[in-house]
Amino acid sequence: MKADIDLDIGRKTFASGLLPELIAVLRRSRPGDLIAVIGDEEHIGPELETWCRFTGNPLLGTAAEGGRIRFVFRCGAVAVPKDNRPVGSRLWLYTNFDCNLHCDYCCVRSSPTVPRRELGFARVQQIAREAPELGVEEIFVTGGEPFLLEDIGDILACCAAVAPTTVLTNGMLFAGRRAESLAALPRDRIVLQISLDSSTPELHDLHRGRGAWARAREGIVRARAQGFRVRLAATVSTDTEAEQFRQFLDEEKVDAEDRVIRRVALRGSATEGVALSRADLVPEVTITSEGVYWHPVGGQDADFLVTRDIFPLAESFAAVRRAFDSEGEHANKLARIFNCA
Structure with a gap:
């Protein structure tokens, strides 16, 4: 670092x-x-x-x-928004870590060349069976790029049966069999959060690769045409970039609840950004093929790992809550929300 x-x-x-x-x-x-x-x-x-x-x-x-x-x-605490969201109300699932893009700030170092490290449909099914008793109000499915998976439709349908589900995607793969998977999903239970970092291609493509902006815009149009609610998410480096994107969203008449503007976190592939520790963040239970993590922004980092044991899910949730308590009164006062969705 x-x-x-x-x-x-x-x-x-x-x-x-x-x-x-x-x-x-x-x-x-x-x-x-x-x-x-x-x-x-x-x-x-x-x-x-x-x-x-x-x-x-x-x-x-x-x-x-x-x-x-x-x-x-x-030096000092990070100023990020306060929230009273209960620990465990948001559940994050990293379905995979491979991706069709190689973004230079990816917090979990996803790319076309990394191992998939798939969570797998069987584990998702078990999570879905056990989650309703644990206060889960929302499920977020992320990667990697989830739509690389052959069974992403089944995974999303399984999650949506338990709680309203948001899938984070670059929006570039909504064609062929993936379009068929989308068409079968419940519109009232699934939200597509599509990454779009800027109002024009230059900045977005600088971080994500040439042509990525145009294909993301196409994906947004396709998703909306199929009747899905689409949330737009920008990862920005400066306040100026954030304000420019807000103006673009205003012009596009995007509702406030369908906007996510977040700063680059100094994790994974990023060489600069907001440096975040566990003490800065209210935990959001995050499950990967390797175990249970404190927060999705550190979903492959040893300092954010809470336990290798996913099941029983009640015990892994309890482990996260115990870890939060063990941060102590001072750390709890510092902990804030860093919105990934």
Whole structure:
């Protein structure tokens, strides 16, 4: 993870001069700066994590480099919208990780060349059987690109029978057998959230590949023509990009509830963006083929993994809630909503 400031502490620990160094580096930092602490003493990790939690400067990553240890923390909390959404009311399913695009900011590093790591219809069926008793009010199906899957129609129908379901897609594959899968789905239970990063092709195609914008627009038209509610989702890097997209949505007369504008998160393939830790985020139970994660924005990152055991679903939900409680009173005050949908 790229840092704004590097602090080489050598063999210092909290017992031998590290604390004044940390205070000094914070004084010359700006909110949001990433600070890398590079040292020779691996055992300072737990104490540094405690200090980060206590001071509200979240620890984001730890790595061994050339025989030394590098810790990265962020100066200050992230300002993201508050919400009172109950933990467990939103359930996210990563059906797969392969994708027909290779977006340069993908939070889970999806691309045409990565392994599929499919969740599978059988597991989706079991999730659907167990979810109704756990307070699930919405299901979100994402990837990768879910419409690469042969059985995506069955998966979505299974989810929609349990709760209103949104599928996140780049909108480029609504033809042939996939169009047939769409046609069979209940319009009143399925929402298509289609990625469109800008009002013109330049910015969208810069991140997603030449021609992606035009094909996404075509997918939006096709989905609407079939009677689906379509939500448009933009991933932006700046406030200016966000405002430009809002103006475009106003011109298109897109309802407020059918808009998602989110900042690039410094996860996965992204080399810059908003650095987010677990302490910043109210958990949204996220299930992949590898286990249960804190939030979809970290759906393949070890620091967001809660448990490898998906079933019984009640126990995995309880594990997420226990993890949230264990963040402590201070962390809970910091936790906010980072909307992916």
